[in-house]
Amino acid sequence: MLSKSQIKLITSLKQKKYRQQHGFFVVEGIKTIKELLHSDFKLHLLFTTESFNINAKDEVLITEVDLKRISFLKTPNKALAIFKIPEFKAIEQSGLIVALDAIRDPGNLGTIIRLCDWFGVKELVCSKETVDCYNPKVIQATMGSITRVNISYVDLVSFLKEGNLLVFGAFMEGENVYKTTLPEKGILVMGNEANGISNEVEKFVTEKISIPRFGDVQATESLNVATATAILLSEFCRRF
Amino acid sequence: MLSKSQIKLITSLKQKKYRQQHGFFVVEGIKTIKELLHSDFKLHLLFTTESFNINAKDEVLITEVDLKRISFLKTPNKALAIFKIPEFKAIEQSGLIVALDAIRDPGNLGTIIRLCDWFGVKELVCSKETVDCYNPKVIQATMGSITRVNISYVDLVSFLKEGNLLVFGAFMEGENVYKTTLPEKGILVMGNEANGISNEVEKFVTEKISIPRFGDVQATESLNVATATAILLSEFCRRF
Structure with a gap:
């Protein structure tokens, strides 16, 4: 009853x-x-x-x-x-960490959690403006992956300031990711759906990278953040 | 008025x-x-x-x-x-062609159209069971990319039977895509969200490939079809 x-x-x-x-x-x-x-x-x-x-x-x-x-x-x-809801677990600064700067769409967050799980990323660090991972739509989209990724909500600027890992972020003018040397350890920052990485966070991005566009000059301006994350995580992992 | x-x-x-x-x-x-x-x-x-x-x-x-x-x-x-709705335009058998076997989710189709545009794929061939690309949710998700990709709805089995290009398809037991030689010309088949590539279509897949999983043994079983398409198209294009 x-x-x-x-x-x-x-x-x-x-x-x-x-x-x-x-x-x-x-x-x-x-x-x-x-x-x-x-x-x-x-x-x-x-x-x-x-x-x-x-x-x-x-x-x-x-x-x-x-x-x-x-x-x-x-x-x-x-x-x-x-x-x-589990208690906050310390963020381990080993391996590859994904950091999200104000991702708003529950479907995108769910897909990114699944991608982290697939590519063995243990730590997902979200800015406070990022959609809540316990939102029912996120949980539905993760298909259980949420049990294998440690998700933390933090002040992203402070987190990046205190760390000593290389910080990668996708920018239109960044270096071609296919030709960039990528380390085993590092932080990959993915930005908001509409505005990309914010100015405050950009200051802490040490390595600007980009996914080259192969289409016509007038081709689509940007990739969806979840598909961009897929391509970048694949690039980080394929080399090891 | x-x-x-x-x-x-x-x-x-x-x-x-x-x-x-x-x-x-x-x-x-x-x-x-x-x-x-x-x-x-x-x-x-x-x-x-x-x-x-x-x-x-x-x-x-x-x-x-x-x-x-x-x-x-x-x-x-x-x-x-x-x-x-534009009239049917002949499918050009040049370059890389993406073929969809019964993709049902409008958001996934929209994302895949955007990915084709980004990676310069001119031809998207859909099985008759694939969601209609003129569905308002698909159009919304394509962000205008639909103008730069020729989308055809065909009997996929007949289409694959008549062609003479290599046909790639993602299967769990396929060859590690990071180590596979990928040609400039070919057909990449992506399968249904729940069931993958159907048995009838599988018969025409000449090259089975897979995206390696880097997570734990119990990690997520599969990637979302749109993120898998992103990774595979990136692999086809990054080599040229």
């Missing part, structure tokens, strides 16, 4: 301020929930139409109709879980 | 069957409309809150309120245009 206060809690978790207030976020779909159950994430409550055979006090069996009431999806997928 | 029949026509163009019946599609936003006006696409009618100073009979000045009534967007952007 689903209580009124549970419905109220779940609905509130659509909004960042209530996620932060309660320290919870919502995950939907059996596959992704199972991935989180097998990770360090801590379950708060699971609402499901089919038992997962986990600790009975954590699991609430509900009807399809009830699931439809609480789901954020058009077509709910058998289960909805509330997990605890 | 906006007539009832115009409103009816525009609304109908949300659906593929009416786009095909009328031979028209909708484009929104000043920037993208201007790109189409400067291309081979033929304008049927332009509805705008600010004159574009084009042929008066093609332009209908309307109010913001009227634009809101006809727009497919939450926040309409000053103009909505109806363009003619």
